[in-house]
Amino acid sequence: MSNGNESCMFGDGDDFLACLFNTFEEWSGLGPLEDYLSYLEYLAWVFTPLVVVFILPFLIVIFLYLSILFLHVYKHKNQLREAYSNNLWDGARKTLATLWDGHGFIWHGYEIHGMEKIPDEGAALIVYYHGAIPIDYYYFLAKVLIQKGRIVHSVADYFLFKVPGFKLLLEVFSVIHGPQEECVKALKSGHLLGISPGGVREALLSDETYPLLWGKRKGFAQVAIDSKVPIIPMFTQNVREGFRSLGGLSFFRWSYEKFRMPMAPVYGGFPVKFRTYLGNPIPYNHNISAAELAEKTQQAVQALIDRHQIIPGNVLRALLERFHSRHKDK
Structure with a gap:
């Protein structure tokens, strides 16, 4: 073998490559490589038309959806023009809201x-x-901004503020990490504020049976009492069928409880039907305690789940709901 390698070193470019191929064939025992290359070329010749046949319609569908998205933005062009004329960030918010919508x-x-x-x-x-x-x-944030012209301030988990590049996005859309004083300040200033008492725990550890994992949290209720504002319960049908988490597995549950970091894998992105339902507002009542208001709010969100979500959730059923209007609403 060494003699072959040595002889390859003294040939010109074409001879050198041919010599290397011959040496590899002898070493591997696979036979002439030309036969394998010819076979691969034949397979490419056979399957290329099939690939093209399936890819081109898919590209056309993508183009159609991009066209719809363009028309959606164009429909709101006057609102966007007005928003940009008032304030740069207003225009940016309205543009992003239109794209999300x-x-x-x-x-x-x-x-x-x-x-x-x-x-x-x-x-x-x-x-x-x-x-x-x-x-x-x-x-939901996008719809409220477009239809009501209002920015919903939001409470997010602290780890989001540590994600590189997120700072500007969170600032522009008025996201805070949740001290009660900041929440009360936003509400007393007349803003809408969105919060999920279950937070990351509910995101990772809940499942297609839609349990509410609020524990004994009542800080949000105290915020509502201190601000003297109503609470509006909200739930989105099939949200667990769009994306699912493996956080229910013992290892990921243990890792979250230990490190308080959302390390459980999330999978999905399925184009299932989403319907967001807003319940009747729970009015401010100075005679109710934070614990009682928290319990009342949890019952209101649970009532929305019971009324509008078939349990356990099913991805196939949620996909089929894109094509018909039947849904659990009674």
Whole structure:
């Protein structure tokens, strides 16, 4: 073998490559490589038309969806122009909201039932169930901004503020990490505020049976009492079928409880039907305690789940709901 390698070193370029191929064939015992290359070339010749046949329609579908997204943005062009003329960040928010709204319309057929319960002005605390990825909440924020012209301030887990590049996005969309004083300040200033008492725990550890994992949390209720604002319960049908978490597995549950970091894998992105339901506002009552108000709010969100979600959730059923209007609402 060494003699062959040595002889290869003294040939020109073509002879050198041919010599290397021959040496490899002898060493591997696979036979002439030309036969394998010819076979691969034949397979490519056979399957290329099939690949093209399936890829081209898929590209056309993508193009059609991009066209729909463009039309969705174009429909709001006057609002966008006005927003940019008033303030750069207002224009940026409205543009991103329009894109998110278009994505929700295309990918999930997103709907909101009860938008009239969101006040046109004045403060309210919106309390919602937290999906594995709260993409439904992003769609909700976009809808409120477009239809009501209002920014919903939001409470997010502290770890989000440590994600590189997120700082500007969180600032522009008025996201805070949740000290009660900041929440009360936002509400007393007349803003809407969204919060999920279950937070990351609910996102990772809840499942297709939709349990509320609030524990004994009542800080959000105390915020509502101190701010003297109503609480609006919210739930999105099929949110667990869009994205699911493996946080229920013992290892990921243990790691979250130990390190308080959302390390459980999330999978999905399925284009299931999303419907967000807003319940009747729970009015401010100075005679109620924070614990009692927290329990009342949990019951209100649970009632939305019981009324609008078939349990356990099923991805196939949620996909089929994109094509018909039947849903559990009674």
